[in-house]
Amino acid sequence: xxxALDVRSLSIAIDRTSLVHGVDLRVGAGERVALVxxxxxxxxxxxxxxxxxxPPGSAVRGVVELGGRTVTPATPxxxxxxxxxxxxxxxxxLNPLVTVGAQLVAALRxxxxxxxxxxxxxxxxxxxxxxxxxxxxxxGIEDPDGALPAFAAELSGGQRxxxxxxxxxxxxxxxxxxxxxxTALDVVTQARVVDVIRRRxxxxxxxxxxxxxxLAVAAALCDRVVVLEAGRVVEAxxxxxxVRRPRHAYSRALVAAAARRVPGGSTGPVAASASPPLxxxxxx
Numbered sequence: 001x002x003x004a005l006d007v008r009s010l011s012i013a014i015d016r017t018s019l020v021h022g023v024d025l026r027v028g029a030g031e032r033v034a035l036v037x038x039x040x041x042x043x044x045x046x047x048x049x050x051x052x053x054x055p056p057g058s059a060v061r062g063v064v065e066l067g068g069r070t071v072t073p074a075t076p077x078x079x080x081x082x083x084x085x086x087x088x089x090x091x092x093x094l095n096p097l098v099t100v101g102a103q104l105v106a107a108l109r110x111x112x113x114x115x116x117x118x119x120x121x122x123x124x125x126x127x128x129x130x131x132x133x134x135x136x137x138x139x140g141i142e143d144p145d146g147a148l149p150a151f152a153a154e155l156s157g158g159q160r161x162x163x164x165x166x167x168x169x170x171x172x173x174x175x176x177x178x179x180x181x182x183t184a185l186d187v188v189t190q191a192r193v194v195d196v197i198r199r200r201x202x203x204x205x206x207x208x209x210x211x212x213x214x215l216a217v218a219a220a221l222c223d224r225v226v227v228l229e230a231g232r233v234v235e236a237x238x239x240x241x242x243v244r245r246p247r248h249a250y251s252r253a254l255v256a257a258a259a260r261r262v263p264g265g266s267t268g269p270v271a272a273s274a275s276p277p278l279x280x281x282x283x284x
Contacts, residue, residue: 002068003028004084004175004207005050010062012045012231014055020231022043023062025209027175029179032201032208034218034239035227036254043211044088047179050209051182081114084171086181092158093167094152100163101148104132107169135166138196140189158185165193171199176201179211194220201270215258219243228250 005027005206012020020042027033048054049062052071064071066082087093095103105128114121124133131146136144139162152160165181178197182190198221201208212218218225218239218245227241227250235248246252 001029002065004031004067005012005209006063006065007046008063008067010046010049010064010067011060012042012049012054013059014057016047016059018231019039020049022235023228023231025226025233027176027207027209030207031224032210032222034215034217034222034225035209035228036213036218036225037210038213040230042231043213043227043228044179045231047085047087047177047209047211049088050083050177052079079172081171081173083164083175083177084112084168084173086161086168086176086178088180088183090157090164091152093164094160096152096155098147100149100150100152100155101129101132103161104136104148104167106127107167108132111170111172132166132170135169136163139166140185140192141166145270158189162189162193169196173206174205175207175209177209178210180213182212182214182217183212197221215243215254219258227254 001201003026005025007023010020010023010025011018015220023042023046024045025033025035030058032229035043035046035186050066054060065156066079068171069078069082071078094100105125108131109123110126133144136147138152141147141159141162147155147159147163152163156165161181162185165178176197179214180271181197182193194217197208200206210218210222222239223238225238226233227248229240229250235246235251242251243258245256246255256275
């Protein structure tokens with residue numbers, strides 16, 4: 001079986017400045033991988049290369065494959081059904097001229113149409129709306145019925161982020177690419193969203209590329225981790241091994257920062273779910 005994502009020797013330059021250098025990244029079918037690094041490490045640029053959304057004029061070398069097929073910015077339809085994204089800029093990710101409800105219902109019906117035989121047939125708008133309301137409730141939208149007729153600009157940043165997560169989950173793509181999906185959320189909602197993602201992945205068997213600066217959140221979701229520093233992969237391996245025995249100095253700093261947050265509870269239930277491996281790392 002082909003991996004959900006296979007990135008080989010990816011290098012990116014913008015305005016003749018090299019920002020990503022020879023990145024190799026593989027996410028197997030059904031696998032959950034974290035791409036971790038500080039702001040400016042190249043995480044989001046790597047995600048944009050996968051999604052075909054790099055700025056015009058970007059110079060890109062290397063190969064990006066989704067489900068065994070090479071994709072390029074010139075072939076956006078090759079990504080259909082293969083990858084769904086939760087992007088950092090939730091306002092830009094949503095259509096400002098279409099209500100939230102219409103976007104979610106359309107995405108769900110389109111996903112069901114692609115796999116109608118396996119999913120029990122096409123959905124009516126009424127049934128799709130019912131599923132959308134249930135998922136919005138699941139991701140922490142307190143008034144989902146009130147959110148449906150709203151436009152993106154009428155929602156708070158945290159609400160938009162949760163809508164984007166729901167939109168990506170509804171697409172049922174082979175790979176869920178989540179770029180800092182919990183950044184705009186309070187710690188209680190963070191934990192809720194992480195739990196939703198985990199349960200959805202368990203149910204669907206989708207693969208996950210979880211992009212974050214927060215190792216504690218990543219440890220709650222992912223089995224494997226790739227650490228980026230200044231556009232280069234400095235360490236990669238199992239999450240358990242990295243938090244227990246980080247080899248690179250930058251990885252050790254990430255583990256120490258996450259471990260410091262666990263005892264004080266500043267990452268809430270998310271930290272609690274990650275505390276056994278992080279605690280072991282801190283104790284060494």
